[in-house]
Amino acid sequence: MPDFLSFINDMLWGSVMIYLLLGAGMWFTWRTGYIQFRYVRQFGKSLKGSFSSQEGGLTSFQALCTSLAARVGSGNLAGVALAITAGGPGAVFWMWVSAIIGMATSFAECSLAQLYKERDSQGQFRGGPAWYMARGLGMRWMGVLFSLFLLLAYGLIFNTVQANSVALALSYAFHLPAFITGLGLVALTLLCIMRGLRGVARLLQWVVPFMALIWVIASVLISLWYVEQLPVILVRIIRSAFGWQEAAAGAVGYTLSQALTSGIQRGMFSNEAGLGSTPNAAAAAASFPPHPAAQGIVQMIGVFVDTMVICTASAMVVLLAGHETSLNGIAGITLVQHAMEDLIGSGGASFVACVVLLFAFTSIVANYLYAENNLFFLQLHTPRNIWLLRAVTLLMVMAGTLLSLPVVWQLADVIMALMAITNLTAILLLSPVVRIIASDYLRQRKLGVRPVFDPARYPDIKQQLAPESWDDTPHQ
Template identity: 40%
Template sequence: MEQIVNTLNGLIWSPPLIVLCLGAGLYFSLRTRFMQIRHVGEMVRLMLSGTKSEAGVSSFQALAMSLSGRVGIGNIAGVATAIAFGGPGAVFWMWMMAFLGASTSYVESTLAQIYKEKDEEGRYRGGPAYYIEKAMGQRWYAWLFAVVTVIAAGFLMPGVQANGIASAAFNAWSVPPTATAAIVVIGLGFIIFGGVKRIARFAELVVPFMALAYMLMALVIMLLNLEAVPVMFRLIFESAFGMHAGFGAMLGLAVEWGVRRGIYSNEAGQGTGPHHAAAAEVSHPSKQGLVQAFSVYVDTLVVCSATAFMILSTGMYNVVGRAGSMLYEALPGVEVGPGFAQNAVESVMPGWGAGFVALALFFFAFTTIIAYYYMAETNITYINRKVRRPWMVFVLRIALLAAVTFGCVRTAEMAWTLGDIGVGTMAWLNIIAILILQRPALVALRDYEAQKKAGLDPQFDPLKLGIRNADFWVDRKP
């Protein structure tokens, strides 16, 4: 069984997917005239403004919900894995994936806003399944994405997050995985049975705090190792292009693992962010598209970089060749994963560094699991639009809690492999879709920019722009 899973993962994460992710990001950057640079100020302004309603959450809440999905185990263990298997140069390619991925995130999130709708309870719902059906007219493709997302977000990906929590807790405090599983399941049950509003409120409170605390820790460690910082940056850039003697043969691995873990972390193009983007209350789809593009920066350029800087500035990495791959050898008993970052912090702040990373990872991963649940629930809502099957949501909740329990006690390697399969499959389906359906998002951006230039607060009129099947905006009252 393990061999079958590994073979499937190898097929999904083959070089064509790496090329597709980077190529789509570059293409959308050119088509949007590098909106990720031109509109940084507007992104920040929109993120801090906006209102919420009975049907939708505020732009900031939607951003927090999205970040709760983006900022997770990938920001700690994922970065560690990228460095271990791809060398320090993988960090550069994670940055590149974030820069290019911001434009991809804009496109998919704007499409989600354009084609969103209200569910039976009056809440905004949207995502790839919705825009694939409405814009592409291929209901079978939409159903395929919905089913894949329910399986991936509800069953495959939560195990990675749970495994990271359990591993970090055991490394820091010797907490048995079964005890960690019980604590996480009880907390998750309270949140996911409370609905999207409770999810949004929880994410709004927790995500900014946990990200800020983690960044401050990284800053402190870098200041304590100030003399190593210039060497660290030189190492990143030299190994990114195969110029470093110790990592010269790893150029391909640096690109592969940088993109692979970059996507796992910031999720640009994966099709997860659009679910949260659609929940926002905005007057123009591009508003939330720009906010979601900024979330990619926060995730990778800020949080992932914090982990990378802690590991590299402390020198707590040692890469050796073995069986054609690069494996990490740290202190005895520390494996690639949360222990990688815990080892780095512990080297500077003995006695409590590992505990701090474990606590940060708990919040990162916990909120990510909640975000996964919301995505899976949204796709079940899509599946149930014609025929109501309320039992499916209940089954999802129980299955997700079971997956989390299983994830806490299974091996990290299997957890990551299953998670990679879920992420990769969603990315294949979504990136192909948005490359086909890009026009409405690009038209919306030009319309937004024109209205801003005229001094207006942009309002969206799909009929005026020649965009069809955007029924929510056609029926929306001014």
Template identity: 35%
Template sequence: MEFADKIVTAINGVLWGWPMIILLFGTHIFMTFRTGFIQKNIFRAIKMSVEKDPDAEGDVTQFGALTTALASTIGTGNIVGVGTAIASGGPGAVLWCWLSGVFGIATKYSECLIAVKYRVKSEDGSMIGGAMYALERGLKMKWLGVIFAICTALASFGIGCTVQANAVSTNVQTNFGVPLWVTGLIVAALTGLVIIGGIQSITRVAEKLVPLMAVFYFLGCLIILIMNRDVLGQAVATICKAAFTPRAMGGGFIGSTIMLAARYGIARGLFSNESGLGSAPLVAAAAQTRNPVRQALVSMTGTFWDTVVICLMTGLVLVSCIIKYPNIDGLSGNGGELTSMAFAQIPTVGTFVLVIGLITFAFSTILGWYYYGERCMIYLFGEKVKMFYKIIWVIVIFIGAVGNLPFVWNLADMLNGMMAIPNLIAVLLLSGIIAKEGKRYLSPDHIMDKDDQVIPVVGNQKKGVLF
């Protein structure tokens, strides 16, 4: 096991080094220009995310698909991951993390568009899609789609199951004294009750849990920022200067270079919002939407909320706390401890807010990644595998809750990186289709009726994909 861990760690050093960061961030920038800066439609997309498209084909609402995707992306990466980026790359990493989210919106839009465009009906009549179908049906590269499905199915047991269950059980034990096995049984049972109902049950929970936990955490961050309002301007200036100015930091910060800040900031941003990994398109393909562009627009708001808003709030909280409170050490190198010390500044309830946030985020991630893994297992083995997969998933949750999982973390990171490569190939090779679809539905010269037919604009009619 020790030998295997060394091999996986070495692979991760290459896989999640500069080549992967350049590939992912480069795709973000390329697709931003290829889509005509799709980010300009973000507020229009947010409005659409809470609207229904009842006459469209699909299994869940657009909002349900969005919150299920957010359930797996809003998690420990937003809380601990940003702290790790600051501790390792300095305060400038916050800006690079934020920029990865701004440009990553275009990649999330693109990968979800092709997921819906090439989706199919499964044997039970439900919609199924993702990078594997885009590769198979759009590019005739089924072999690469199979590789993506295998990596995603295996990665789901790591980053989406065992390590999340372990995060819940260890946090509950540390803060409330509950034995690991008790928490493991409870989490496994709750998960089983949700996933037995399939995607409809998962989305019902996600629609209620995700907004609640996001608002809960956001309010905690807001309270800290109000407490630190006297140094907030200094925090923003420090983040911006450190992102582009190589210098020794001092004042509780690790000395950093531009390259170090960019590497850790971009890597944590990519890991947090999952733009380019190909995970969110798996649930986007199940949405009730009349055309691919509508759901792609809704899905891209996930990256906006995850990184542009929540990761930025976390970064401002941590940097302002390091500046204001001498007992908070930005040189510690431990993102989890850094975040814990920052939230402890809220009298009485600060630690409780953080712990509840971590627990709910981790549980929601378990639900979201279950669905990702199930879709890939069905692609590989057919509908007959569903019940077997549910049983194994619940068992593995308990194992993760009571186990020690450093090797699983490393293995999951490796498999996540291997997921991204086939997905990015699909996005880049189908970028012409993505641009064409966007131009068709978002053109200022026409509107689309309820039957998805083009109608010329007359007078002051609303334009584009809303109709």
């Protein structure tokens, strides 16, 4: 089984996904007028405006924290370590590239999710890739296919990855049996997911910033303590990214390929740009200002924070400790714990275990919300089916603590690629709509007015929208 999954991964990630991700990112960077660069100075203003509460949905900040909860998981620690051990320090550079380019892709998918959202029977906004495939492209079958992929990924596979990392970390730090870890995670997850979308969002808007700050502050303090090594590490990241270090040994082609593949693969698993998961949270927001692009810009901040800040913090810990290769077969979260122990002493492993517990737990909860959201699209959101999804999710969390790491990561990579291919195909087909959204937003910003989306200006788009989603938007 591991050999078969490895073959599939090599086929998907060796060429198809690399070209598709980079190509889509560069395409949307151009089509949106380089929006991730033009608005980098506006991130603070956009973040401030994201606290504004509107009727019918989450605040933009709550949607951002929900998406960050899914993004910021074990991939930010264990995934970074795996990328470095597989592709060398250069993998970090390609993670950065995937984030910068992926910000435009994230803008595209999240803006589309806002545009094609609709209200459920409770008045809460729902939406995501399945909705813009059905409404924007008129391909409900494609939305159904994507929803099934997402249910498999976020209801099952990805939760095993998170639970696996927690079990390994707690076992190494506290010698806690995996079974006990599984039971604890199951209990905590059940208590949270029973609160519903709004209840979970209110919880995550406090927990997510707190846990991210803890890890970043710790990394910054450690980097300052070893500040004299930072220039050397940065040089090695750049040299390794292009295979310059290995050129003399004749291995430049292979090393460049490994760094590129590992960096983009783990970068995407972490920041989820183009994967189609984040739009499920973006659509739930009642965006302020009332324009689809506003939520797209807020969600770009999530990609930046996830990869450029949190993943870089993890990479610095691993590289400062000199753990660029697997230690006697040890990789993933345990390697991060070894690195932290070498840097700050015996308490390092316990600190990492506590951090990954927070990261993974919030990811599991957000993953469940994404899966439940797609039950609504499939019109299967009966109480019976929702409880069935909860039971299966909890079962996979428990199972994840007992599975071997390579199999879990390989399964996650395969399903992630299938989701991404489906979603990227859809948003590329909808790129004319993305251009309209971006241009409309930028036009109003240039005029110095608060951007408001008026569907009447775009009759072709208006007829695709849910009647109750934008009709009550105040016109200028």
